[in-house]
Amino acid sequence: MNIIKRLVAGIAFGAVAATGAAAQDPIKIALIHGLSGSAFEAFSKQAQTGFEMGIEYGTDGTGEINGRPIEIITKDTQFKPDVARAVLAEAYGDDEVLLAVGATSSGVTVGMLPIAEEYEKILIVEPAVADSLTGPDSNRYVFKTSRNSSMDMQAQALALQPDENLVVATLAEDYAFGRDGIEAFKSALEGTGAEVVTEEYVPQGTTDFTAYAERMFNALKDREGRKVILIYIAGGGDAPGKIQAMDPSRYDIEISMGGHILPVLPTYKRFPGMEGAVYYYHEAFDNPVNEWLVKEHKARFDSPPDFFTAGGMSAALAVVKALKEAPDYETETLIETMEGMSWDTPKGQMTFRPEDHQALQDMLHFKIRVDDAVDWAIPEKVRIIPADEMDIPVGRNNQD
Template identity: 75%
Template sequence: MKKALLALAAASLAVLATSAHAADPIKIGLVHGISGHTYEVFSKQTQTGFMLGLEYATGGSMEVKGRKIEVIKKDTQFKPDVARAVLAEAYGDDEVVLAVGATSSGVTKGLLPIAAEYEKILIVEPAVADSLTGPDSNRYVFKTSRNSSMDMQGQAKALRPDANLYVATIAQDYAFGRDGITAFKAALKGTGANLVHEEYVPLKTDDYTSATERVYAALKDKPGRKVIMIYSADTKALGKIAATKPERFGIEISAGGHILPVLPTYKVVPGMEGAIYYYYGIPKNPINDWLVKTHQERFQSPPDFFTAGGMSAAIAVVKALETAKSYETEDLITAMEGMDWDTPKGKMMFRKEDHQALQSMYHFKIKVDPDVKWAIPELVREIKAEEMDIPVGRK
């Protein structure tokens, strides 16, 4: 009798322990720079989009399989050493199931070995550089953000390159800019287009005078169509370069799209063509409809560039949690490799080889409407993932 009672008690304790474990929240880390940098607006958009994405994907419950999702936010301050420390803290002390971050490509590079050390997943959003899923990356890293090759193949297609095209580039001198121009050169290969000069400016430069003078010297006497291609996260770059009046040398400007607060500066280049990752008025699907409506109601503004990225990452997280056999890292990796999911910009898919999310880009042409405070990236056409030959990074 005593043995039976002991067995019953042990079984009851096991049930209680299992129930308690089932009720524990699923912890997700958001690791972004929220202070100390002009790029913090990108981080805030990403985190807003991430919370909206969790809400959408869970039908408002913020639960997966009966367990609440708890989001733990960490501020990297845009400092590599701080970023590594807070990610380690999230994995170790906070025991997050996975983490999402970061904003700057240079800072995010330093997070890759932390994910490997703790053997936990890092979903990269919104950092862009190709190298984040490259040879120095690892199997714990997944990337929902687009990469430099997508940006640059989109830009190349928007320029309609041929032997008549002469291009000089201006980019920021760090991982984002350097990876981007490397990808742009690869995208132009075989088109006949001529890349005549590359210019790299310091990350926090305010003066583009010397850079543009060198670009003009390289371009102005070339025959055919002459273009400066700008690849910069600097919110003032396009306006400052346009102010130097490249048209006096018959030179055009081309640049990728940007966040809404920067798009008013694009009014100085009506008709400019380029490629953009997201503009709220372009995708036509139910998820984007919900995002635009909800964001407008809650924040009295449309969603922006990185809001859509954060939402895409959150929907991926929820699908992985719903489909994985368990929340152990290996089961999550198995569920996520090759996984596709719907986002505000359509279907995305984690490529099994390097965990980069394949996705569309949009060829746009700038339209200026005096009744709209920013320039409008009007859709020319969707550049689908299958049209782009995105190099496999980590093999």
């Protein structure tokens, strides 16, 4: 029986149970993700699969917490901020969900934050990344299980082993994800002696990177030291491949970037030996939660879990932990329970920082290995970068 059928069965049982009818009412949770209208749809589907598997794992297969079945209500943002706000309001209001989880795009999710505050209900951000989602414009009802741009880029900076010999040009998309990421990267380099010599920002959906690459080449080519183009682009367009095709090596310039989802990793075979940082790779984390996820995902889908799958599971396990520990399900009680809460995930323990509700977590420093027997490039573990090695800025202070 798959998890959806198990959850439906649990709901049906709760409806007909003769004892404790009120206690059997389902706990409604909304998944607010973009399911149509963007290439990022794959991220949403992974997150949903991971969330469902996380509920299964966290409830020992029952789909119930404290005798109450979990009911998952899925909403499609269509990757449009106005639609996202509307469906989140619908979930909180008409559907009367206890809490919501989402969304996929940082730019879309920003618009959802005030809706959580308006309805005074919890929004768990997963898998959107931007630091601003727990920043000054966020609010106390928002918790974030996904990593943020500062984690991405501090880990990326550590993987580059920065010193006064390192000069970098950056390329990112021109929206919250990209700009927050580059700001975080520059912050991580402070005090190391490394220098960012130019920053290029491209519109989402860009496919021609020629002019941007030429400007970066010109900024780097006459510099002494190790010269790196850092690419921080979540969408398509194949910026790394197109820039590499322009032969940056003629200027002794190398390309660096973070890891990616499995469907994109075959393109990384063009970069053997490249080092970077990533949120998750299924072979890199050794713990019981990840062992279960990898085994079950391979058995059910004939493939290993991807990193948004791990993210979705992490969000679900945070929900399960909070609902098991909270003495009641009033919003204020849940906030008090979740602030400072630690829980186990496929990538180890995470902790919600009380000040801004960002989940602090480890990251993976990898080196690309190419194996002809594997369809994708393998981001082989160099080491796990522990959460306490990264100085992640506090986005907002919930005590203010």
